[in-house]
Structure formats: structure tokens, C-alpha cells
Amino acid sequence: MARPNSEHPTELELQILKVLWDAEPMTVRQVRESLANDGRKLAHTTLITMLSTMVDKGQVEKLNPMQGKAFRFSPLIGRDDVSKGMLGDLVERVFDGSAEAVMLSLFDVTQSDETELASLRKLLNKKMREARS
Known part of the structure; x- marks a missing residue:
């Protein structure tokens, strides 16, 4: 059974938000590299799934690419x-x-x-x- 949604970010969501608060907007690759530098290594697909979930929860927004095909993400909550x-x-x-x-x-x-x-x-x-x- 799936865990009910919390009104507060999970531990991983909070780590992602901290990265975005420090330097936003960022691509998935940039977020992944920053998390890895802090000791949290995630698969690229795992981070994409997490960011998509955070978009659905209204925690971050997905911005259209400026150049190339990489989407950027920016926090919606402070x-x-x-x-x-x-x-x-x-x-x-x-x-x-x-x-x-x-x-x-x-x-x-x-x-x-x-x-x-x-x-x-x-x-x-x-x-x-x-x-x-």
C-alpha cells in the first residue's frame, strides 16, 4: 500500500529543494551532480521520477529548455x-x-x-x- 502524501517534503525532496534553493533553476544533471557532491548518489531516472513527483505536488516547476533539450527545475516553495x-x-x-x-x-x-x-x-x-x- 502506498504511503499517503505528507504536507511536508520527504527527506529526499528536502535535499533536492535545498539544492534548488542554492542555485536555481537547474537541470536534472546539475541537481544530480550537486546531490552527489553532498554524498547522495542517485540514478538519473530516479531523480527524474522524484522531480516529476515534486512537480505534481506543487513543490517545483518544470521550465522549458533554454537551449538543447534539458528541462530546468525551479522551486515553487520557499x-x-x-x-x-x-x-x-x-x-x-x-x-x-x-x-x-x-x-x-x-x-x-x-x-x-x-x-x-x-x-x-x-x-x-x-x-x-x-x-x-
């Missing part, structure tokens, strides 16, 4: 929209909507140096001022 959607889903499903629980867990699983913690404090102070307004 990095911020994807990250906010996936993070919001994680916060709701895992942490029951608690930002405090997310932050505590984040501090448990990451190593933060003094500079990063100071930057986080500034961001938190800014959010507190905004909440009072």
Missing part, C-alpha cells in the same frame, strides 16, 4: 515556508505546542557557545519587548 511549516508541525506533535519544551530540549541536544547563547538572549529579549507592545 525555504522559510518549509522550515516554519515543518518546525510548527514538530512543535505541535512532539511538544504539544510548548515553545519552552522545545527550547529546553534544544539546549539538551546541542552545544552552544557563549556567543551563540548571548545572541539567543538578545533574540529572546526582543520577543519579550514585542509581546509587551
